[in-house]
Amino acid sequence: xxxxxxxxxxxxxxxxxxxxxxxxxxxxxxxxxxxxxxxxxxxxxxxxxxxxxxxxxxxxxxxxxxxxxxxxxxxxxxxxxxxxxxxxxxxxxxxxxxxxxxxxxxxxxxxxxxxxxxxxxxxxxxxxxxxxxxxxxxxxxxxxxxx
Amino acid sequence: xxxxxxxxxxxxxxxxxxxxxxxxxxxxxxxxxxxxxxxxxxxxxxxxxxxxxxxxxxxxxxxxxxxxxxxxxxxxxxxxxxxxxxxxxxxxxxxx
Numbered sequence: 001x002x003x004x005x006x007x008x009x010x011x012x013x014x015x016x017x018x019x020x021x022x023x024x025x026x027x028x029x030x031x032x033x034x035x036x037x038x039x040x041x042x043x044x045x046x047x048x049x050x051x052x053x054x055x056x057x058x059x060x061x062x063x064x065x066x067x068x069x070x071x072x073x074x075x076x077x078x079x080x081x082x083x084x085x086x087x088x089x090x091x092x093x094x095x096x097x098x099x100x101x102x103x104x105x106x107x108x109x110x111x112x113x114x115x116x117x118x119x120x121x122x123x124x125x126x127x128x129x130x131x132x133x134x135x136x137x138x139x140x141x142x143x144x145x146x147x
Numbered sequence: 148x149x150x151x152x153x154x155x156x157x158x159x160x161x162x163x164x165x166x167x168x169x170x171x172x173x174x175x176x177x178x179x180x181x182x183x184x185x186x187x188x189x190x191x192x193x194x195x196x197x198x199x200x201x202x203x204x205x206x207x208x209x210x211x212x213x214x215x216x217x218x219x220x221x222x223x224x225x226x227x228x229x230x231x232x233x234x235x236x237x238x239x240x241x242x243x
Contacts, residue, residue: 041241044163049240050233051167054174057232063184064177072199073176075207077169101223102175105230106160106168112234121241 046113108135171229178225183215 058064111131116123160168184195191214198210211218 044167046237046240047167047233050236051170051174053236054229054232055170058174058177061177061181063181066196068196068199069177069180069184072180072207073173075199075204076176077172101226102168102172105171105226106164108230109171109233109237110164113237116237116241123242 041117043110043113043117046116047109050109050113104135108132111135171233174229175222175225178228179215179218179221182221182225183211183218187214 063069108131111134112128115127115131119127180199184192187195195210195214198206201207215221
């Protein structure tokens with residue numbers, strides 16, 4: 001939780017969790033430009049570049065890369081490749097809930113990449129926070145608001 | 148525009164977004180299954196491997212319900228972690 005006067009960097013992980021109502025955001029941290037950033041970057045190419053290290057991490061994990069785990073992951077998808085339905089059926093909580101969580105991630109990450117490109121690699125803390133708020137708003141779901 | 152149901156929004160995703168979304172889903176479920184696996188004793192781990200290597204969907208459902216009743220909470224947490232990892236990488240690619 002951020003308080004006025006507190007000094008810290010913007011951390012995207014902060015927005016993976018709940019948005020806290022009434023939170024005071026005072027930082028406007030400007031991140032420097034990367035001269036190596038390509039002008040040809042698209043949200044899709046950036047998201048893909050962001051996914052690859054996580055995929056490599058999973059691929060080198062003995063448990064996640066095992067045959068049974070691979071087969072288990074497929075089990076959570078429907079035969080047509082549609083994600084989430086299997087997860088909903090298996091856990092009995094409904095595919096919709098998983099869909100909301102996954103869509104929140106996709107929406108946030110995509111928009112994050114888009115804004116980074118539009119702003120030439122410069123993003124204020126307020127920009128990041130707005131993306132998170134827009135994400136919840138677009139999906140018609142609220143964060144887990146804390147009193 | 149507020150979206151009342153995830154389904155129309157899912158259908159409105161571009162093919163590229165669907166493809167990337169499917170990969171993100173795979174990453175999340177991989178991490179969720181690992182957490183469940185590591186929470187088991189050796190016998191439970193063997194059991195999990197055997198069940199998920201089989202084609203018995205009912206057994207798989209039973210296993211998840213019995214040994215991972217908090218599956219949705221773990222999923223939510225891991226989705227947040229993956230979200231953080233991806234956006235941090237995007238930051239690295241676009242900033243110093």
